[in-house]
Amino acid sequence: MSTLITNIGELVTNAAPGDDPGHGPGSFAAQAGAALVIDQGRVAWTGPAAQAPAADDAVDCAGGAVLPGFVDSHAHLVFAGERSAEFAARMAGTPYQAGGIRSTVAATRAAPDQVLRANLARLNREMLAQGTTTAECKSGYGLTVADEARAVALAAEVTPEVTFLGAHVVPPEYDGDRAGYLDLVCGPMLSACAPQARWVDVFCERGAFDADEASAVLAAGRAAGLLPRVHANQLGPGPGVQVAVAAGAASADHCTYLGDADVDALAASGTGSSGTGFSGTVATLLPGVEFSTRQPYPDARRLLEAGVTVALATDCNPGSCFTSSMPLCVALAVREMRLTTQEAVWAATAGGARALRRTDVGHLGVGARADLMLLDGPSHTYLAYRPGVPLVRAVWQAGQLIA
């Protein structure tokens, strides 16, 4: 069963004609007056609508733009409860601190499986309806062996991009025994979680874990077959980015407070990349967090000018940023971080794919997974030009029309 998607006003492919799909996304690229053919869940053809081959089925986009599905490479979706009172207090002047995570930990531990599963399904539906076809999902609100194992098992029901984040904060029962908690994370908790996870993450921040602790967690995760990623330099300058690059992490996330050495390390990490994809450390920016915590935005232009690969993600979580909207992140990146509309859309699609070391998503080159969205607007620019407006008219995931 093949489907022709035609009369596309602007088709964003992030791939040049003839690109080897095995290399993953290329730079931003778009075609006007285009069509695309989906066959067996993959992109089979793209080009001028007038030259499109026949297919079993056809969809007329009436001049709307078609983009690769968003790749949201940073989200915390397995939790119970909510923290709107903390948000209101923060907007009234109370600063954000990492310790607020503990209240979500208490609610999550107390919740039955079906509550966590229903919450996860609701957030996953929200994301799909807004064009997100690949989402990463972290544990980190359980912080016992059983509760973390439950979180990764639930996450694995909705995505292959499951991240073990036992090192989110030290839970209250380990106050005064950090070493004991780290032994638990790197020992029995990791053993219980690794079979269902792809990634290991650590919150490297004042109030959470220092450089030595974070490096130990990542090394243990690697030894268990997981790939590293890091929460880095969110609340102030710190060692997170250096820890991430030294560990060969796929991504350093937040990057709000960076020194010159941090920018240089991120830029140098990607220079050897070639062949079957990007192997450096992506700087994943989470502008919804700065919006929701009223912090200064990261200096994205400095990163781009230094040659760093930049991704955008939501960080959807009940504390520091409770949005699931990649279109909002694109609009914030353009308006507040001075990305061009092309740079922002690339970072939210191809950049996210690089942050997850995926070559099959984030682009619409021939051979890519047929993950795409149709916008109610003629170009990708509408995502930032019409902020807050529900513009995603249709979503295909692996070739299936799902929203």
Ligand SMILES: [Zn+2]
């Ligand atoms: Zn996070």
